[in-house]
Amino acid sequence: MTHVLSIEGVRAAYGKVTVLHGIDLYMAPGENIGLFGPNGHGKTTLLRVISGLMAPSAGKVVFEGEDITRERPPVIVTKGLVQSQQGNTLFGDMGVAETLEMAAFTRPARARAKQSLEQVYDLFPRLAERGPQTAKTLSGGERQMLSIGASLMCAPRLLLLDEPTLGLSPKLKEELAVALKEISVSVPVIVVEQDVELLLSLADRLYLIEHGEVEREIGQENALDHQEIMEMYFGEQSA
Incomplete structure (x- = not known):
């Protein structure tokens, strides 16, 4: 069986500081993967390596049977592996509709841009209402929706999400969680x-x-329950 994604002995460093120490993991067809753990321990760095934003010092990234370790990010996106960035990385002076239109820049994405846009607006009706507004005028939750929507416009075959609900209010977090669950039914996701x-x-x-x-x-x-995973984060005292 060919895995959707295989990470094989990946090491990565910022200067002389090694952050990833030989990571091995895989993603099988038909499943979604979650990454968790303390802040600053390499989760975001791993996503950056997978999406080509950072070159590993050792190891391989294999997507759908193809070694993409040294490919540039635009090439990786064209292959269908897309990372959704935090909403605060959007072009602030670009409108919502313009951002979504621009995101469909690959040939596969352009071929299905109309369907993708309908999907995005179905998932995030607020974006349809705010078409001409610039990204910098949106709330934090709306910017996060726009970032995820732009990723969906790229026609992903695998979507990487880095803390998509970070800093959101409970109401917006719940709203976004519903959309993410719907997305994960049709597009496999790796979520930090x-x-x-x-x-x-x-x-x-x-x-x-x-x-x-x-x-x-x-x-x-x-399988572990919520409390057991919380204890992994914070220790036995979290009980």
């Missing part, structure tokens, strides 16, 4: 997220990342 309930609702398997290594893999055969 601190909200344990959201991770458990989205992911078929979880990887605990600590000190730049996979400390534990959690699947159906060794």
